[in-house]
Amino acid sequence: xxxxxxxxxxxxxxxxxxAVEEQFYLVWPVIILLIRKPKTILIxxxxxxxxxxxxxxxxxxxxxxxxxxxxxxxxxxxxxLCIGSIxxxxxxxxxxxxxxxxTVIVLLxxxxxxxxxxxxxxxxxxxxxxxxxxxxxxxxxxxxxxHEAATGSSTIIQFLLNNRLLKFFGKISYGLYVYHWPVFxxxxxxFRDLCAEKTAVSFRTAQTASGIxxxxxxxx
Numbered sequence: 649x650x651x652x653x654x655x656x657x658x659x660x661x662x663x664x665x666x667a668v669e670e671q672f673y674l675v676w677p678v679i680i681l682l683i684r685k686p687k688t689i690l691i692x693x694x695x696x697x698x699x700x701x702x703x704x705x706x707x708x709x710x711x712x713x714x715x716x717x718x719x720x721x722x723x724x725x726x727x728x729l730c731i732g733s734i735x736x737x738x739x740x741x742x743x744x745x746x747x748x749x750x751t752v753i754v755l756l757x758x759x760x761x762x763x764x765x766x767x768x769x770x771x772x773x774x775x776x777x778x779x780x781x782x783x784x785x786x787x788x789x790x791x792x793x794x795h796e797a798a799t800g801s802s803t804i805i806q807f808l809l810n811n812r813l814l815k816f817f818g819k820i821s822y823g824l825y826v827y828h829w830p831v832f833x834x835x836x837x838x839f840r841d842l843c844a845e846k847t848a849v850s851f852r853t854a855q856t857a858s859g860i861x862x863x864x865x866x867x868x
Contacts, residue, residue, distance in 0.1 A: 662829045665725075672729045690737040693730050697784070700727045704779050728787040735791045746795050753792065757785040 683689050738745045746753075764781040768774075796802040797809055808814065817824070 659830045659833050662825070666826075668725050669729070672726065676729075676733065686737050686740050690734065690741065693734050693737065697727055697730050697734070700730070701780075701784065708776065708779065725783070727784045728790075731784070731787045731791045732794070735795050739795070746792065747799075750792055750796075753788065757788050760785055 679692060680689060683692065735746065760781055764775075764777065768777065793805065796805050800806055809818075
């Protein structure tokens with residue numbers, strides 16, 4: 649959990665998401681073993697999702713001191729994993745549900761985002777968008793994309809995912825995620841200063857060029 653904004657040169661900064669995943673892997677199998685009935689588990693998952701949204705609002709209202717409100721919201725980030733579980737349960741309970749109501753769900757998520765914009769406008773844009781609407785609605789849309797990719801019902805998605813370059817990055821994605829940030833933190837300052845000293849480019853250009861270079865090094 650971040651009590652300060654998670655930025656800077658912390659070499660393990662990105663492992664917050666792995667911590668959230670591990671907590672999910674410890675709790676979710678126990679819920680399945682205890683309940684066993686897919687429809688009941690679906691109701692539990694939906695209740696957890698509602699609870700997360702309410703918890704975010706209450707935490708924002710009561711203003712816990714020094715909590716990182718504007719970025720990752722690690723203390724209530726089960727919504728993405730929860731939505732993934734809901735998608736899997738819907739496939740088990742009613743395989744045609746998502747295919748039938750995909751358009752309705754997408755329009756509903758768009759309406760939530762538009763609605764939040766106007767509510768936030770009345771609050772002088774002081775409400776955290778990602779925490780209140782963004783993370784959850786984006787997770788729903790990504791869940792639909794994963795469903796479309798897994799079922800093979802979308803020719804466009806299948807065409808994109810069969811791209812050799814994307815397949816390559818898909819195979820190395822986990823390792824790339826784990827190692828790219830430490831490599832970036834360790835090498836970026838060196839290459840940034842080297843580019844600035846050896847070339848006539850601006851410091852901002854040197855930062856961009858060195859960032860791209862270190863990213864390529866992290867891949868290989």
